[in-house]
Amino acid sequence: MSAGVSDRAFVLQQTEAHVRELLSDDASGHDWWHIDRVRQLALHIGRSEQADLYVVELAALLHDIADWKFHDGDISVGPRRSAEWLASLGVEQATIDHVADIIANVSYKGAGVATPTSTLEGAVVQDADRLDALGAIGIARTFAYGGHAGQPMHDPTLPPQPHDSFDAYKNTKGTTINHFYEKLLLLKDRLQTPTGRKLAAERHAFMQQFLDRFHLEWRGEA
Numbered sequence: 001m002s003a004g005v006s007d008r009a010f011v012l013q014q015t016e017a018h019v020r021e022l023l024s025d026d027a028s029g030h031d032w033w034h035i036d037r038v039r040q041l042a043l044h045i046g047r048s049e050q051a052d053l054y055v056v057e058l059a060a061l062l063h064d065i066a067d068w069k070f071h072d073g074d075i076s077v078g079p080r081r082s083a084e085w086l087a088s089l090g091v092e093q094a095t096i097d098h099v100a101d102i103i104a105n106v107s108y109k110g111a112g113v114a115t116p117t118s119t120l121e122g123a124v125v126q127d128a129d130r131l132d133a134l135g136a137i138g139i140a141r142t143f144a145y146g147g148h149a150g151q152p153m154h155d156p157t158l159p160p161q162p163h164d165s166f167d168a169y170k171n172t173k174g175t176t177i178n179h180f181y182e183k184l185l186l187l188k189d190r191l192q193t194p195t196g197r198k199l200a201a202e203r204h205a206f207m208q209q210f211l212d213r214f215h216l217e218w219r220g221e222a
Helices: 003-025 031-049 053-063 078-088 093-105 121-132 135-149 164-171 175-184 194-217
Strands: none
Touching: 003 031, 003 053, 003 078, 031 053, 031 078, 031 121, 031 194, 053 078, 053 093, 053 121, 078 093, 093 121, 121 194, 135 194, 175 194
């Protein structure tokens, strides 16, 4: 039997508090406010696409509690910890499995790696997460992560790498500017929902304008 409205409200409230506590000190761009933005975007897309908003909100809240980038590239940690947390709250198994599946497939894994989702809710959350990597917020998060990871900002002698496998993507230490070409500029065409694609267009254009200006200034032409 599905949880009642009050039970679902309790689960969401407890999950929000749990994630806030876990990510309160993050300085890599994967902090609580990233989670909150993805949740709001996912709910907006989910309403437009008529998705299950309970599953969408839970997956958005939990999608980064154990990101593979901070767990030696292990993509199993996030889904497992999310499932354990939801089980501790007595969430029904079907919902736990659905949320864990979304989290297992939400991440970008390289230019040559397809990352399809098996449900509408998965597409919604993946689109929301990718939208937060675009536009002004995306630019800010990219430089925050680059500094956190100790990456050079830019090195024009190092060309972007079109990673053809997840192993290549996670094991290549590049530059912050290359990350735009290796991932961020590719996201617009990989969004899955009509609502997500519409939201991505302006963010993508803004990011491209920033890069055009960056390269002009780098070369001393502006």
